[in-house]
Amino acid sequence: MHLIDVQTGLLANNDAAAAENREMLRRRGIYAVNVMSAPGAGKTSLLERLLPLLAARWRVAVIEGDIVGSADAERLAKLGLPVVQINTGNACHLDARMVHHAVHDVVHGPSDVLVFENVGNLVCPAEFDLGEDDAVMLLSVTEGHDKPKKYPLMFRRAGLLVVNKMDLLPMTDFSVGEAVSAARDVHPGLDVVRASCRTGEGIAEVAAWLERRIAVKRGAAASDAPPPASSSAEKG
């Protein structure tokens, strides 16, 4: 037998593309967040509520990932923000190469914040870095509180867990306590916001969390970052 040494990461090509995306975004001081969840957990609904809050202060662009179609992009375009639709075809997640051109366009346009809405899936997107600063994941109460131990990598990746559809809680056997406890077994110290995109519960908290993260990023890139969209809208 003859041994050929390979020693290559099987995601090395994605990781390299993600590093390029991250560097492009860093140079322009653009904060990027990757929003992930199972299908139907409420990613688009959350963004419909959340983005107007962020857009009051920042120039927000969205890269929308779906296997087929543009229904979600059309919903978000109604907010008056630039939305780039990426159809992944048969792929169950966005990857760093797929979004590369769209990220390139965003960094050459007037943007402060970039939101990736990933394909609905709790497995694959967790494995593929896009070059984002943070990952936010949604878990809706109709999915069951056992999910953190079933999809641990996703809960490890997330910086913020949004427990969504809180308005439906009385109709389910979902235990928020058990879900949060399991999520914090997997990811100690994980930030959690309880939310409902129907009632508006928690949306301001999610926006505040992102504002803090944007401030950290812009603080780090203060010298070369472009000015915010409206300097008169400084937050008090």
Add this chain to the structure above:
Amino acid sequence: MHEAGIAQHLIEIAAQHLQRVPHGPVRRLNVRIGELAGVNPDSLDFAFECFAKGTELEGARLEVERVPLTVDCGACGGRTAVVDYVFRCGACGAEATRVATGRELEFVSMDTDEPSEEGVRAPD
């Protein structure tokens, strides 16, 4: 799932390496997959078999080494095997840990027949 894309990438990497060195028929590809990696070894094996057809990897076996999930403690430095995805130091109970092993998704090596074996048959 995304095992199909990873299997295709595995075959691309293998082809690049095989181009560079003289070799006989490829018998085995050795990969390491961590417990926390979002890849199912059986799906990867199935996808590999499909995509390897008609390439020089056809008939080669995919040997998967599973790597258990462990964390290193940020406080006491001890290593803990993670059970039931509870990420906590088993020695001092600290929550500040980092994954030591279990995230691997690596193509380690290939076993081929000796390149000098002239006229060696392709694997059945």
